[in-house]
Amino acid sequence: KNQVEQSPQSLIILEGKNCTLQCNYTVSPFSNLRWYKQDTGRGPVSLTIMTFSENTKSNGRYTATLDADTKQSSLHITASQLSDSASYICVVSASGGYNKLIFGAGTRLAVHP
Amino acid sequence: GAGVSQSPRYKVAKRGQDVALRCDPISGHVSLFWYQQALGQGPEFLTYFQNEAQLDKSGLPSDRFFAERPEGSVSTLKIQRTQQEDSAVYLCASSRSRGARGYGYTFGSGTRLTVV
Numbered sequence: 535k536n537q538v539e540q541s542p543q544s545l546i547i548l549e550g551k552n553c554t555l556q557c558n559y560t561v562s563p564f565s566n567l568r569w570y571k572q573d574t575g576r577g578p579v580s581l582t583i584m585t586f587s588e589n590t591k592s593n594g595r596y597t598a599t600l601d602a603d604t605k606q607s608s609l610h611i612t613a614s615q616l617s618d619s620a621s622y623i624c625v626v627s628a629s630g631g632y633n634k635l636i637f638g639a640g641t642r643l644a645v646h647p
Numbered sequence: 648g649a650g651v652s653q654s655p656r657y658k659v660a661k662r663g664q665d666v667a668l669r670c671d672p673i674s675g676h677v678s679l680f681w682y683q684q685a686l687g688q689g690p691e692f693l694t695y696f697q698n699e700a701q702l703d704k705s706g707l708p709s710d711r712f713f714a715e716r717p718e719g720s721v722s723t724l725k726i727q728r729t730q731q732e733d734s735a736v737y738l739c740a741s742s743r744s745r746g747a748r749g750y751g752y753t754f755g756s757g758t759r760l761t762v763v
Contacts, residue, residue: 577738577740577756578690578738625689632697632745632746634695637682638689
């Protein structure tokens with residue numbers, strides 16, 4: 535069964551600190567992996583998207599890694615800001631057909647001053 | 648429009664009432680998806696349209712759920728005889744390419760449905 539598991543479920547950090555969120559998946563065949571940020575009451579917004587051949591991608595203070603062999607990804611946030619408080623969702627696209635997206639449950643991050 | 652627009656933003660329905668949720672995708676986007684997101688969970692797939700054709704409705708939880716996109720642009724998700732377990736945020740997403748592979752995949756802000 536295609537699944538995406540994220541950890542931790544929730545995380546509290548102090549402003550200015552770094553953190554790393556984890557994603558494990560069992561989706562096959564694999565097309566790409568995306569990280570989304572979802573603010574409360576808003577729709578998810580794409581941060582990064584990586585294909586099989588990419589093992590790291592950055593977007594400002596966000597850096598995603600992908601290990602396609604172990605089927606693991608991480609999202610590293612550097613020098614956190616209060617505005618980083620949100621849910622971060624790992625999404626894997628299965629190739630074939632219309633590339634259905636499989637969503638993780640998300641990690642809820644709270645950045646405190 | 649500049650983004651995916653969903654209306655209403657909030658809907659409170661009495662149990663047994665019918666509701667209709669609207670999605671205006673980005674102009675020209677071929678693909679349109681509906682998702683259901685329970686509190687504290689990731690979105691769950693409901694249905695997929697390519698233009699006006701509904702190519703996958705396998706995620707619709709029951710025959711009380713119905714979606715349409717008659718002219719290949721605006722889409723409506725209808726829920727008949729709402730029940731409390733239907734309470735969730737309903738997200739719409741659109742993409743300029745066929746399917747979900749495209750980098751232009753964009754979500755709306757969702758409609759929060761509460762059934763009382």
